[in-house]
Amino acid sequence: MTVRLGLRLALRGGREAAVRLALVAAAVAAGVAVLLSTLSLFNAFQDVAGRPCWECTTGPAAGGRAIGAAPGAVLWNYREDVYAGRTIKRLDVAVLGPGAPAFPGLAALPAAGRYHVSPALAELLDTVPSAQLGDRFPGVRAGLIGRAALSGPDELAAVAGRTPQELAGMAGTVQVRAVSAGPAAGDTTALYRHGFALAGIGLLVPLLVLIGNATRLAAARREARFAAIRLVGATSRQVNVIAATEAALGALLGAAGGIVLFQAVRPALANVAITGERFFPSTVAPSALQYAAVLAGVPLAAALAALWSLRRVRISPLGAARRAPASAPRWWRVLPLPAGLVLFAGPVFWGDDLDPVLGDAGLALVMLGLITGGPWLTWRAARLVARRPRGAASLLAAQRLAADPKAGFRAVSGIVLAVFLGTAVAGIVPAVVSGQLAAGGGTLNDVLRASFERPLPPDASAELLAGLRARPGLTVLPVYDRGLAVELPIPPPACYPGCKVDAMLRDVVVCRDLARFPALGGCPAGAPAVATAFRRLLGIDNMLSIARDLPIVATNNPAFRDDVTGLGLSGVLVRAGDAAAREEVRTLLAGYLARTGSADLPQTFAEVAEARAVLLRQAERVALAVVVVTLVVAGCGLLVSVAGGLVERRRPFTLLRLSGTPARTLSRVVLLETAVPLVVAAVLAAAAGLGVAGPAVDALAIRNAPTALPGPAYFLTAGGGLAAALLVIVAALPLLKRMTAPDDARFE
Amino acid sequence: MNGTPRGQETTVTPGNAPAPRSTPVSGDPVPGDPVPGVPVPGAVIEARGVTRSYGSTPALRGASLSVAPGEILAVMGPSGSGKSTLLHCLAGIFTPDEGEVWFDGGRLDTLADARRSELRRTAFGFVFQFGQLVPELTAADNVALPLLLGRVRRRAAYERAHAWLDRLELAGLRERRTGELSGGQAQRVALARALVTGPKVIFADEPTGSLDSLTGERVMELLVGLARQEGTTVIVVTHDARVAACADREVVVRDGRVTDPYAGRVPR
Secondary structure (H helix, E strand, C coil), X not given: CHHHHHHHHXXXXXXXXXXXXXXXXXXXXXXXXXXXXXXXXXXXHHHHHCCCCHHHCCCCECCHHHHCCCCCCEEEEEEEEEECCEEEEEEEEEECCCCCCCECCECCCCCCCEEEECHHHHHHHHHCCCCCCHHHCCCEEEEECXXXXXXXXXXXXXXXXXXXXXXXCCCCCEEECXXXXXXXXCHHHHHHHXXXXXXXXXXXXXXXXXXXXXXXXXXXXXXXXXHHHHHCCCCHHHHHHHHHHHHHHXXXXXXXXXXXXXXXXXXXXXXXXXXXXXXXXXXXXXXXXXXXXXXXXXXXXXXXXXXXXXXXXXXXXXXXXECCCCCCCCHHHHCHHHXXXXXXXXXXXXXXXXXXXXXXXXXXXXHHHHHHHHHHHHHHHHHHHHHCCCCHHHHHHHHHHHHCHHHHHHCCHHHHHHHHHHHHHHHHHHHHHHHHHXXXXXXXXXXXXXXXXXXXXXXHHHHHHHHHHCCCCEEEEEEEECCXXXXXXXXXXXXXXXXXXXXXXXXXXXXXXXXXXXXXXXXXXXXXXXXXXXXHHHHCCCHHHHHHHCXXXXXXXXXXXXXXXXXXXXXXXXXXXXXXXXXXXXXXXXXXXXXXXXXXXXXXXXXXHHHHHHHHHHHHHHHHHHHHHHHHHHXXXXXXXXXXXXXXXXXXXXXXXXXXXXXXXXXXXXXXXXXXXHHHHHHHHHHHHXXXXXXXXXXXXXXXXXXXXXXXXXXXXXXXXXXXXXXXXXXXXXXXXXXXXXXXXXXX | CCCCCHHHCCCCXXXXXXXXXCCCCCCCCCCXXXXXXXXXXXXXXXXXXXXXEECCEEEEEEEEEXXXXXXXXXXXXXXXXXXXXXXXXXXXXXXXXXXXXXXXXXXXXXXXXXXXXXXXXHCEEEEECCCCCCCCCEHXXXXXXXXXXXXXXXXXXXXXXXXXXXXXXXXXHCCCEHHHCCHHHHHHHHHXXXXXXXXXXXXXXXXXXXXXXXXXXXXXXXXXXXXXXXXXXXXXXXXCHHHHHCCCEXXXXXXXXXXXXXXXXXXC
């Protein structure tokens, strides 16, 4: 019966109840739509991350005997091609006998002279001249590659059938018996998961604030109504049930509306290239369980929020009374913020690496400090304004904020986390990106590096070096493999903290060659050659790590004998300033790399840096997307809060207008009440964000990197979001004028 | 207590109202004072040495009062004298800081909140100056509300609510929300709601305070008339001498104590 009464009050309680219900439902719907959008993008991402990574398939290098019939085996040559800046995944296969391994997205691997392409590539092939693209795929187009093998609708991929003889002659061909079915093991997956987790935290707070604000709409009138119900004999429990029912109903309608809204935006969502590429539209969807969780969880959260909001209110039959007078927030509420910053930045300051556990704990504390410290700062700011008010508006706004800073800050708390997270990421990424390109003072950017899987035999090494040295304009640094059998002086000298000397110093460079690459370091005086740990320089794909390792050769590196004859190459560095010469070197190196089974492409350090920078920019895009959706949710919460505050104070505002206060002054009061905590909180959050970004950049030991400020996308997102928030308030002001019109004054 | 208006079965008129008891001035024990822990025989509701403060401001300083079944008592006094506080203590809305409140032979002030809520639902009725009706509900909903909260079946609750609204000449306003009613109509709805459960006591706090004199008189006429018909005790707090004139007896609250303005005189 009590539940029914709650439903009756919410559904058939007249115009005001209908407006309140509609506001709650609309606010919750917006929040739910954003939540479902985030969930669906995460699901799509998970779908891509979990797809079988056929590109990861490896096998032994194909020798001459591999050409013969071998049931269940194929020759496999995977590489990446480029068209107009877009990567094409290209697989050439030669089936060696019956029972060829299954390939995701294809019923069977194509026979020689036939090829399958992804739908996007098929479209491209149909639209561009064959001399530009189609001729790269000799044979007949036999069909399309299915979704199972693709990351998204825009992916360009081709699987071409070749004869065993053709493939055996191609560099990088391996023999495989099974296509890799596991997901790709890349650190970017963890990066994105972390990003989505942060998005989850970033969204959760404003969502809860939104639901909380929505359930608090017109709280004073609601409490008066509950008092009237208490007067006729309702128990506190019955009042709680009524309050929870009302809130849950609004949230349920909002959740259902949010699902409808989400369905409307879903097609557009599928076009969001959050990781740089679009997802398949069908994967951009929440699961049935997630729908159910939203439909059940949001009303439950609203009901709990309603009960929570009543916890400090004693509803007596004569009215509502606060259980305890709202005391001014104390200074210690801000303590988690500096504590978190110390926890996060302390280890870096004291010269250690960033501890992941301490770092996460520090981040959590910073976010907690922003939320708990916000009311105190709002109170301080309000007191400051109240001390020297510039007029009636600032006096009214400041005193109200000072009287209840928690409520004032609550409305903007969602925005604070968005600004914090956005600033932190936007502060780190540009520094890291510029640090990537600045490794070695930028002098390595035009240096190609090639690392052989196994040491290149001495004769082939000599041949390669002769070929390289014959070309004008190149500077070559051969890196020889000394082998573990060659003894080092005992005890081995230290290289740098943590490195294992005997395992690491496998390489040898000749000092006169090294001298042409000063960024890499210098030999001990008089040494003809040195043992080094050059392999790290050749294999690592993070320029920040490389920069940290520089100089790779120092005066304490052990000297090596002058004669390196008889040693094979473990890698080579070639500086080629001219782009054409660089491509020639790349082509030359490709054959030698394939001979050692290396699948790596020779890349310049600038290209290595750029590959990492692309990932980082993607992460930044994810972070800014999080900021955008968080700002949307927080903006909804702000709108609800402002509208609710207006409804709540209709009577005192009308009385002020009746006594001659201009509507403009009241508008300024409302604007100031929201703008003061908003600006204070945003500045604090941005400062905290930079406070986290700074140590993180330091922890990454980015050398030679110029100070990088957040990019324009950040200022556009965060600044635009804050401006939008202020616009939201301004948009609500005409409502204030109408609500407080003296002509409509009627209170009882 | 059934919910059917009882006027048909019982008629209680001012003439057969119980003889008023003289109320001693609080704090001055006299022979025959009630024994602590024992209800006064014949009193339906009683306050004994009740004190109640708002923070450091005392509102009641040992107020004592007993009211007989079917009696209509007017509580008068200047603003801030504590008369409303006394009413709220008698109704179990406030718990006294000290003293006892007895209802129907049992202690009221020591009851748990849920039990006091139940009493408000079943044994008490309230008519206040304003703010007592739920604006989101219709007149019929408001009248049926205490019955619905008491788990009376919906159909029965509305039948009884409609009967009372008809009796108070509000039949055409059943589906109106209370915000759409005039002050007098709203007070009649409140009266119907107060009577629908067949209460033993109706507490009225300035029931005509927001009404014009004619409407106020009509409301008081209905309140007193129906209370007499139903045999219901009425305790009405008022400033208005015309309202007090409708009562069988009046007491004055001054500085938190109850005094009988006619003490020592021949009862009216």
